[in-house]
Amino acid sequence: MATDVHPRSGRAPEQPRWLLVTTLLLSVVGLAISAYLTLAHYDTAIRLVCAENSTIDCASVTSSSYSELMGIPVPMLGLLFFAAITALTTPWAWRSASPLIRWVRLGSVIVGVLFVVYLVSAELLxxxxxCLWCTAVHVITVALFGCVVADEYRRVGQTA
Known part of the structure; x- marks a missing residue:
């Protein structure tokens, strides 16, 4: 990752407005869904609103042995991921010239997509x-990955 800092302001070049709005909105929606799934995991009185048939069954997925990783509920991991990615997609974070923020943002979405592959494999195979709620989180994670990678590609193209 090249450092693309403006010589006078010390800031990164401006990102397209769509990127700022889209990534922050996706992050907040992912955070909200993860909070809902986390609450449902810990409070058995909360029943997930989910259409159920032979394939779609949120309760089976969210109560399976794959709903925890090393004793940590997967929705809690999602909550932590989306809290971090929300902070990393604020306008301040996008404008930061710090390569560390860019590396952490990119690394986070890469790990997120790899985890999505694992979870979808567990669900389907x-x-x-x-689980429709889980699928929503997976789609949001992949979309965030696409946005972050597109921005990195754009930045590299600007410095080439």
Whole structure:
């Protein structure tokens, strides 16, 4: 990752407005869904609103052995991921010239997509069930990955 800092302001070049709005909106929606899933995990009185049939079954997926990783509920990991990515997609973070913020943002979405691959594999190949709320989080994670990678590609193109 090249450092693309404006010589006078010490800031990174301006990002397209669509990128700022889209990534922050996706992050906040992911955070909200993860909070809902986390609450449902800890409070058995909360029943996930989810259409159910032979394939779609949120309760089966969210209560399976794959709903925890090393004793940590997957929704809690999602909550932590989206809290971090929300901070990393604020306008301040996008404008920062710090390469560390860019590396952490890029690394976070890469790890997020790899985790999505693992979770979708568990849902489809092992459980044979799909959770619509989980799928929404997966789609948001992949979209964030696309936005962050597109921005890195744009930045590299500007410095070439």
């Amino acid at each position: 092992v459980l044979g069930k799909i």
